[in-house]
Amino acid sequence: MRSFPYGDVQLLPGQLSQKTQSNRKYMLSLETENLLRNHYFEAGIWHASQLLQNIHGGWESPTCQLRGHFPGHWLSAAARIYAATGDAEIKGKADHIVSELARCQKENGGEWAGPIPEKYLNWISRGKAVWAPQYTLHKTFMGLVDMYKLAGNRQALEVADAWSDWFYRWSGKFTREQFDDILDCETGGMLEIWADLYEITGRREHYELMQRYYRRRLFDPLLAGQDVLTNMHANTTVPEVIGAARAWEVTGEQRWRDIVEAYWELAVTKRGYYCTGGQTCGEIWTPPQEMSARLGKMNQEHCTVYNMMRLAAFLLKWTGDARYADYWERNLYNGIMAQGHWEGFYPNGVKPRHPSTGLIAYFLPLHAGAEKHWGSHTNDFWCCHGTLVQANATHTEAIYFEDPEGVTVCQYIPSALRWNKDGSTIKIEQQINHRAGSCNIVNRTNVDYMHRPMSLEVDFTVNCDSPAQFALNFRIPWWVKGDVKIYINGELQDIQCKPSNFCSISRTWGKDTVSIELPMGLTACPLPDDPETVAFMEGPIVLAGLCEEDRVLYGDAGHPETILIPDDERKWSSWNISYRTQNQDRNIRFIPLYDVGYEKYSVYFKVKKP
Numbered sequence: 001m002r003s004f005p006y007g008d009v010q011l012l013p014g015q016l017s018q019k020t021q022s023n024r025k026y027m028l029s030l031e032t033e034n035l036l037r038n039h040y041f042e043a044g045i046w047h048a049s050q051l052l053q054n055i056h057g058g059w060e061s062p063t064c065q066l067r068g069h070f071p072g073h074w075l076s077a078a079a080r081i082y083a084a085t086g087d088a089e090i091k092g093k094a095d096h097i098v099s100e101l102a103r104c105q106k107e108n109g110g111e112w113a114g115p116i117p118e119k120y121l122n123w124i125s126r127g128k129a130v131w132a133p134q135y136t137l138h139k140t141f142m143g144l145v146d147m148y149k150l151a152g153n154r155q156a157l158e159v160a161d162a163w164s165d166w167f168y169r170w171s172g173k174f175t176r177e178q179f180d181d182i183l184d185c186e187t188g189g190m191l192e193i194w195a196d197l198y199e200i201t202g203r204r205e206h207y208e209l210m211q212r213y214y215r216r217r218l219f220d221p222l223l224a225g226q227d228v229l230t231n232m233h234a235n236t237t238v239p240e241v242i243g244a245a246r247a248w249e250v251t252g253e254q255r256w257r258d259i260v261e262a263y264w265e266l267a268v269t270k271r272g273y274y275c276t277g278g279q280t281c282g283e284i285w286t287p288p289q290e291m292s293a294r295l296g297k298m299n300q301e302h303c304t305v306y307n308m309m310r311l312a313a314f315l316l317k318w319t320g321d322a323r324y325a326d327y328w329e330r331n332l333y334n335g336i337m338a339q340g341h342w343e344g345f346y347p348n349g350v351k352p353r354h355p356s357t358g359l360i361a362y363f364l365p366l367h368a369g370a371e372k373h374w375g376s377h378t379n380d381f382w383c384c385h386g387t388l389v390q391a392n393a394t395h396t397e398a399i400y401f402e403d404p405e406g407v408t409v410c411q412y413i414p415s416a417l418r419w420n421k422d423g424s425t426i427k428i429e430q431q432i433n434h435r436a437g438s439c440n441i442v443n444r445t446n447v448d449y450m451h452r453p454m455s456l457e458v459d460f461t462v463n464c465d466s467p468a469q470f471a472l473n474f475r476i477p478w479w480v481k482g483d484v485k486i487y488i489n490g491e492l493q494d495i496q497c498k499p500s501n502f503c504s505i506s507r508t509w510g511k512d513t514v515s516i517e518l519p520m521g522l523t524a525c526p527l528p529d530d531p532e533t534v535a536f537m538e539g540p541i542v543l544a545g546l547c548e549e550d551r552v553l554y555g556d557a558g559h560p561e562t563i564l565i566p567d568d569e570r571k572w573s574s575w576n577i578s579y580r581t582q583n584q585d586r587n588i589r590f591i592p593l594y595d596v597g598y599e600k601y602s603v604y605f606k607v608k609k610p
Contacts, residue, residue: 068115075143191243
């Protein structure tokens with residue numbers, strides 16, 4: 001399958017469009033001079049005799065060894081926003097930042113464009129501890145390359161290309177064994193950058209840099225079937241394997257793809273994952289199928305969620321296997337949406353004790369009585385601030401894909417696709433039919449659906465400027481319970497659909513409607529090594545119990561609907577996803593994990609039969 005260009009897909013109003021708007025607002029609130037300050041400092045353009053009050057702090061502080069990582073994320077996100085929407089304001093700011101990076105490069109002698117000194121790399125080459133300098137430098141490279149690829153900024157490519165010459169000379173000074181030692185110090189996505197640049201330029205130097213950044217101490221035992229992940233830092237290796245994915249795409253060399261597939265098999269298929277889709281605690285990989293001892297305060301680093309979703313998207317495109325889209329969806333709802341750009345709702349008269357927004361949660365704790373800890377706008381700048389702005393830039397990348405037969409719908413998100421096929425312009429639009437009626441206008445829906453429907457209904461319109469023959473493929477998620485119904489122009493189709501597969505409808509399309517109804521219900525998801533301890537999900541959405549301590553629930557986990565019943569299901573003209581327990585000593589409420597802001601919550605509960 002092939003991704004559609006950013007500009008071909010438009011996000012329509014909904015939860016995710018609200019997050020993209022919040023994301024854009026946050027990005028534009030950051031002063032350009034502060035974004036560039038560490039690059040200016042390294043180039044000798046800025047200095048100060050005393051610390052200024054309004055500069056960025058945390059990991060962007062001029063005293064931090066990781067300083068200057070965030071602007072590259074910012075540029076990457078800005079490039080995506082421009083590619084998707086044509087946003088001239090954010091493009092203008094991004095173009096100015098690129099021109100200033102070119103200015104810094106010139107002041108540094110024509111090659112170096114980093115926010116940290118070259119000597120950091122010399123330090124790691126002789127074993128002196130430095131906090132991940134190549135990880136930091138990769139971010140500026142990434143922003144430059146994305147500004148060229150997605151926003152057409154030629155100067156960005158010129159800066160990245162000239163800077164790569166420095167790395168080619170530097171990396172060529174070492175023996176293979178010496179450079180293996182260097183690669184053991186987190187390199188971020190440097191391999192991906194060399195693959196991207198090789199695809200763009202075709203330069204032999206970029207191909208050779210790919211080969212030099214082959215991390216054989218990780219990749220070779222991985223290919224041999226060894227467990228090289230348990231208790232290893234997760235987000236060190238995921239970007240390296242994403243680099244291998246890009247290397248396969250640009251070279252066709254089979255070993256790169258073998259690395260990616262072996263990694264997924266070890267990291268996901270054999271290891272399993274929490275109900276949220278995450279697999280880490282304390283930033284490291286959990287042991288395969290052994291997670292009960294790893295429910296802590298530091299589960300599910302946001303960066304790992306984002307990068308594993310990227311890896312899943314590569315494999316989805318290569319294989320067409322719907323299970324990768326299932327994994328992507330699970331992490332979207334219970335990772336990206338649960339850890340970034342939270343906005344709360346407080347009824348009139350309620351005086352909240354906490355803020356009404358949360359920017360980014362580095363971790364998603366899964367222990368009993370957990371709480372999210374939200375980062376500040378300008379005083380933290382963790383790595384996850386960077387993946388926050390990238391993850392929420394557009395939310396359009398993984399909805400639709402093109403294949404030889406037609407279009408594959410992988411995610412059910414309000415959106416519109418504009419597709420040119422064989423000279424015909426085709427527009428496909430999807431909307432979620434909440435069947436909520438109206439609290440202001442007398443209507444039949446209010447009576448037909450007195451309670452919240454337990455199914456996801458998605459309505460599509462297909463408009464072709466001339467009749468077109470192609471297939472529409474719909475993902476049938478893992479969580480469906482019962483028979484899927486598909487209607488074309490109001491007529492029920494005789495089609496058999498299986499979970500974690502695609503259902504294909506091939507016909508000549510003109511001006512048509514398609515409705516797909518996906519029955520859902522509650523699912524109890526046990527820990528792999530403790531089947532009596534479960535989390536509750538509705539469809540792809542993890543539910544969080546609002547409680548401050550470890551609780552035992554009584555009931556039949558095989559029938560979670562006997563433990564949880566609907567609660568507070570309606571406000572005005574919309575439905576709420578909300579439950580409460582029944583027949584417990586003390587009942588508690590459950591809401592989507594992505595709706596939790598500052599409340600204490602638990603995700604996993606021991607369930608015993610009464």
